[in-house]
Amino acid sequence: LEEEYEKKRAVVEEEIARNDQKNQTKMEELKGELLQAKEAWVQEKTSLEDKVEKFRKMVAEMEADALEQAHKLEVMLKERDEMMKEAEKEEEKEVEKEEEKEEIEISSILGSQDSEEEENDGA
16 A cells, blocks of 8 residues: 555656646746847837937927028018118108109299299380
């Protein structure tokens, strides 16, 4: 009876040892898979971080370009406004000159009419 017990015990211990070995092997496989998954995740995370950084740089460059363009446009508008003011002043001067010419012509016409009337009155 004791012999049978020892045989069964040996068989169970062997089975336990085989199961322990299988479990150990499975744990090693799972650890390897976990490490591979972690490495893939770290690579993906790094790739995404790089993409985010590139995007941020691109946005910053676009903002800088937009600010530069806005400044150039502002300068151009100021220059245009100044040119328009100068053109208005020139136009006003021309109108004043024309008015002065007309006044002089009117005065000379009136003056010549007065002279004619005086001559007529004198005759």
